[in-house]
Amino acid sequence: MPIQLIVASPEPRFHDFVREQMALTPNAEVVGQHEDMGPNLSVRILQDVNLNPQSAVLLDISADQEQGLRALEQIKLAFPKLYVILSGVQCSEEFLLRSMRLGGADFLQQPLKRAEFSDAIARVEQHGERLHRQSRQLGRMYTFVGVKGGVGTTTAAVNFAALCARQGKSTVLVDLDMDSGDAACYLGLRHQYSMADVAENLDQLDQAMLEGIMVRDPLGFWVLCAPEEVERSRLIGEQHLREIGSFLIERFDAVIIDGSRALDDLLLSCLELSESIFVVLTQEFPAVRNAQRYLGALARAGYGLEAVKLVLNRVDKKGSLYVNLEQLKQTLGAAPFWGLPNRYEEAMQSVHEARPVVTRGNTELGRSYRDFAKKLGMDGQPAAVLQKK
Ligand SMILES: Nc1ncnc2c1ncn2[C@@H]1O[C@H](COP(=O)(O)OP(=O)(O)OP(=O)(O)O)[C@@H](O)[C@H]1O
Ligand SMILES: [Mg+2]
Known part of the structure; x- marks a missing residue:
């Protein structure tokens, strides 16, 4: 300031x-x-x-x-x-x-x-x-939880962060995937520091230090990357995440968590601060079975369906190899909050160009992400001026 x-x-x-x-x-x-x-x-x-x-x-x-x-x-x-x-x-x-x-x-x-x-x-x-x-009001934390590897959690978190930033919200994307944090890579951002540096220096944490550690996407949102070294990831505990999360929602309008990881204590400590928990799944049998387990664990931890929303990725309405939408609803006890179309070319092209699909011209996947944000009550129009922190 x-x-x-x-x-x-x-x-x-x-x-x-x-x-x-x-x-x-x-x-x-x-x-x-x-x-x-x-x-x-x-x-x-x-x-x-x-x-x-x-x-x-x-x-x-x-x-x-x-x-x-x-x-x-x-x-x-x-x-x-x-x-x-x-x-x-x-x-x-x-x-x-x-x-x-x-x-x-x-x-x-x-x-x-x-x-x-x-x-x-x-x-x-x-x-x-x-x-x-x-x-200022406290910001909102949105956590994307993948029920298994490869279901599209990082893609969803990155695009959601891009949409928040385009609407003028001060936004930070936190990569919680300690094994293969992909968020920075999907955005073509190089980083020297990570969440491990924040955790190790929590007592001195302030806005300036945080901005020195995070990297910034051209759309204006920040990315707090996962550590490159697996050994350093293990040093990050639940208490660190609680403190980092509180610090972030006091300073940013939108805090997006890429939770491409098991539903462990680390991820649960983020859920405490989250306004919405998006459980990302596909119609593959193992994904639906895992989603059932996840919803059960979340319910036992006190997160009901008003906070937990199912995001079905790569929707396939006909494929006989997949769980159909009716079976899925019956198994999980809830209909998906949103379904994203299966557009592998569009998704891969955006990874290749290191730009979120919502920023790329007229794509079906980009449109679906924008409508998803609209359903959440976020205005669909990009803001004229990016808000800087
Ligand atoms: N709607 C979609 N249609 C087709 N392909 C998609 C879609 N969304 C994501 N993908 C592709 O699926 C692959 C996995 O996506 P992503 O990395 O986002 O998943 P993840 O759940 O974060 O995986 P990981 O477990 O490795 O963290 C990527 O190649 C991505 O481009
Ligand atoms: Mg991922």
Whole structure:
């Protein structure tokens, strides 16, 4: 998030110092400067805040502490959530207490020092992130669970993530297939880091670190890849996933999980946070049998049919070698929520081009994915502007 600062001080050298330090801080800028500390100072600062509602204020009170407190009081009355840093030469404890009671957030001792200034700016940034998190709703997690290998789970998760991103949702796709994570490969993305790096550094996890670890698809969504090394995959536990999942839904509108893996404790820990669980299957006998087992396990774990939706891939209405739709419904006790057509050429061409099928012209499979999203209440129209995180 950008860091914006409005600075008020009668001292040109104070302004010079702040400008220089802000220029050295990534993503930071001074959006207002006031040397005239006259009686209408708070009004001028408030005008700046109106123009830059995300900004913080740095108020030099060294020339007149009482006037500084009055300005602080007026500013905080107008904008109670505004982050105001006071700065002075020497202030008594009593003065600091009064400034705290009026809502001062921080204090910088003069002469200003680089390290202390940069720590204060880091606190401004954290405050901004906290406000941002509080003001937005939690995102939604959608988990795709494959009842067996090769049923099309990764294809479904990748296309669903692409659709979310095209609708302007900030989106992350999490590859939970620790054995052969394919998501990045289906998108032609190279990655150096993975979920193992997040799990190993959970105590320092923040947005910047996460963005350094994930890779980004040209459509704007992020991918948190599975580790390349099998040994590192084993270090990722349920608690890691719970924490990573919570972190992601606080920051992204849509969190898509590629659960091409057994229904184990790791996958179950993701389901706790999921709004929808898409069980992907085909009409092959072993897939339907496994789907029955999966639905049973999910029901025992407390996930009923309002959360669990069957996605039937490669629908074949006639083939005698497959379980027909009526038998499937009887065996599973529910009709599929969605059926995707059997379009091997289209699916393979999209893997070959490393682009989700929903982005490729007029394909039957792409259309079916778009209608699937519509049935879930997601608007079918792509957004004009991609939302960046
Ligand atoms: N609707 C479809 N019609 C035809 N082929 C499809 C369809 N969806 C996916 N496929 C193809 O099926 C194969 C397996 O798909 P995918 O990798 O998505 O499955 P998976 O369940 O994630 O497999 P894994 O167990 O390896 O993780 C791929 O070649 C893919 O292109
Ligand atoms: Mg897969």
